[in-house]
Amino acid sequence: MYDLIILGLGPAGLAASIYASRYRIKHLAVGELPGGTLTVIPQVENYPGFQKISGLALTKRLVDQAKSLGGEIKVASLAAIGRQGQTFQVKTKTGETLTAKTLIMATGMERRKLGVPGEVKYLGAGVSYCATCDAAFFKGKTVAVAGGSNAAVMSVLHLVEFAAKIYLIYRGEALRAEPIWIERVLANPKVEVVYQTNIAEILGDGKKVTGVRLDKSYQGKEQITLDGIFVEIGGVPVIALAKPLGVALDDKGFIKVAPDMTTNVPGLFAAGDIASVFGEMQQIVVAVAEGALAALSVFQYLKGHVEKNG
């Protein structure tokens, strides 16, 4: 049995492991993708200490640091979490059961889908959720990005290096990204922003994407001809696993946490994008801070239990 299992291998989970190692907490960090959301971020420019670093390079540094301190990292998909008495049980999809005295939920967010016809059919055939991965397939082509937040705008700025023309299609009136990103997007002649418009359907020829149909006309037409569409409309917290534990959520579905990252369930902590503290501030610097705080709270919780129970 571990003293702590950290669920999720993104920045929050890896930072929790780094701090747990330094607190000498016997722990395991488990998740399906080391780096998590960070792996698909083309360029990080706001993580203090790094002027510019790719999400992938920062992931490698975090993983190496966690491992070098003795952190045990396991790549596996999670099937279920339960609790028996004082012990948490974590089941993986390969049928393994792991047990621990405490858990840190750091499973982050999963990508929100448009939920329109054509999206599933043309996945990997022009529909993409990762501009970093797939921009190179669209050299000299016309693409669209759906969304208006940091992720959408960053994707546009990565795509301008490859594509000839990029439409940014956003349902809102004004982009919601950091102003420094917005300035760069608006200044780029390859980019055309379509405001207050939703994508109603992704069109294709049976094999690949050929365009999108909009919910209202843009420059006299309801369709835009495209070679690809990148969906960057945010995410939803991955809380299905934690629900059976009776964890309290806020009205947007994030895990409610106190400033020390404790939840309403004794022994269960949360950190990173899944936790409610900073709402929309889904940033690496916030995630790692929360991971560190959660590890400290686990340390204090475990110490308290030893003192209470001998």
Added chain:
Amino acid sequence: MIILTDQNFEAEVLKSDLPVLVDFWAPWCGPCQMAGPIIEELAAEYAGKVKVGKINIDENTQTPMKYGVMSIPTVMLFRAGQEVGKEVGFAGKEGYLKLITNS
């Protein structure tokens, strides 16, 4: 693990007697970097039963185009020269195992 190219794809994959698992990847793709070690594990576990290869889509553009690959990681299974199944996006070990056993 075989390194596949536009040049050797026909000989190694399409004319293979064994089923072939093909990993389309590129060095800049985070999820591909994470899929890589899993694909290598499968290559070892299925040695003699399934051939496993990876193709860098940056250095080899014809094969991805021929099979309509526009997103990576894409992992395909070929049997007797035909594409019989694929997983688009990081699918985890379970996803790739299913690809081998179900298609």
